[in-house]
Amino acid sequence: MVWAAVTVVAVAIPFYLEGFWLQTGLFAMSAAVGAIGINLLTGSTGQLSMGHAFFLAVGAYGYVYFADPGQDGLLGLGLPAPLAAVLAVLTAGLAGGLFSPIAGRLKGAYLGIATIALIFLGQHLLFNAEPVTGGYNGRAVPPMELFGLTFADTPELVLLNVPFGALERLWFLGLVLLLGAAVFARGVLRGRPGRAMNTIRDHEIAAGVMGVPVARYRAGVFVLSSMYAGLAGVMLALVFQRTVPEYFGVLLSLDYLAMIVIGGLGSVGGAILGAVFVSMLPQLLTRYSDALPMIAEPGSGGVSPAEAARILYGAAVVTVVLFLPGGLMGLAARLRARRPPSSSTDPSSPDPRS
Structure with missing residues (x-):
């Protein structure tokens, strides 16, 4: 009954809420997908990664490159949008695969330091590979087109007297992707791979003695986590409608670590809860900054909503x-x-054991 109620509410939201709440919810959905990925890596396998934002950038910019035909000096392949999204996720997995030999042999702080290098490398490429990334100004994101439906404000679509623009259409796409990502991750954690991952996290030597290929599992989970990040990057690009290099920095990776710590390590539901908390808090503080004490407008010299949000979920961590x-x-x-x-029995009824 609870799941049925949640489903009804989730489906009904686009018919009643305004664009701000839909956009905030879509940001939370994309963050939840990425948080599930890093929770598989850090929460379930015990590998610390500080480079999650790099793989989000690969997914976001990969989708734009594959889907955009290219113009005004920018390169692109102009592939169908669904194929471009799949290729972007696979590209993020390929990037994780190239790094997986390192991920399979390092652990703890050493892996965290190594993955920070991915952030610096990614920032350098995003700002300087202008024909592909658009440089400092980024690139516009082509809309998703699936089964003849364009996830944009045009062409006009009206359902039950409610205009369905880009946000309303993307809402249902985000729900489907989040549900699929959560179900797949839950299946992994409840099966044999999940038991092996937890054993590696808790007792690495014992896992090796039991015959678990530790390095192979670490490398495989790193690739899977990278693909989740790539999917989150595609969703984020579709909601933002523009890719911006500055967004995919170290702070974004720290946000994802905060999500899984606050929500609960090793849990799919915890990753979703933590992602909702961390991603929605800055949006809500920005929305209601006028009514909140000690919150100033960005650039005014006081504590901005984004800074206040980081302080609050830092305290939460x-x-x-x-x-x-x-x-x-x-x-x-x-x-x-x-x-x-x-109690399943009526207190007034006699005890059946008597």
């Missing part, structure tokens, strides 16, 4: 580490455990 090791999902599990069990 510290709180979770000190008092809620399982994150929000762990807190929810504790609350369910404290709930008194419901």
Whole structure:
């Protein structure tokens, strides 16, 4: 019943909420897909990655390059949008595969330091490979076209007297992609690969003694995490409608680490909850900055909404580490455990054992 209610609400949202909330929700969906990917890597396998933003950039710019025919000095292949999205995700996986030999042999802080190099390399390429990336100004994102439906404001589409523009159409696409990503990750974690990943995280030596190919699993999970990041980058590009190099920096990777810590390491639901919290908080602070104390407009010299958001979920990370090791999902599990069990029999009826 709970899942049915959630489904009904999710489907009904585009018919009632304005564009701001739809855009905020779509940002949260793309962040959730990326958070699921890094949770497979960090939360379930114990590999620290600081380069998640690099693979988001590969997905976003890969989609634009494959889908845009190219003009005004910019290069592009002009492929159908669905094929371009698939190729962008595969390209992100290929980039992860090229780095996977390093990921399979390093762990902990050493892997984190190595992945930071990906961020610096990516920023250099995004700003200087102008024929592909558009340089500092970025590139416009071609709209998605699927089964004859264009996910843009035109052509006009009206359902139940509600105009369905780009955000309304992308809302349903985002729901489908998030659901598919969550179901696949849940299947991985509940199957044999998930048990092997958790064993590597908790007892690496024992995993090797039991016959688990540790280096191969680490490399494979890194590739899978990169593909999730690539899909999140494609979704992010479709919502933003323009790729901007500055967005894909170290701070974005830190945001994703904050998502999985706040939501709960090793949990698909925790990754989604953490992504919703971290991605929506800056949007809400910006929206209601006039009514909130100590929040100033960007550029005014005070604490901007983005800075206030980072302070708040930085405090949330510290709180979770000190008092809620399982994150929000762990807190929810504790609350369910404290709930008194419901009786299936009528208290007035006699005890059947008597």
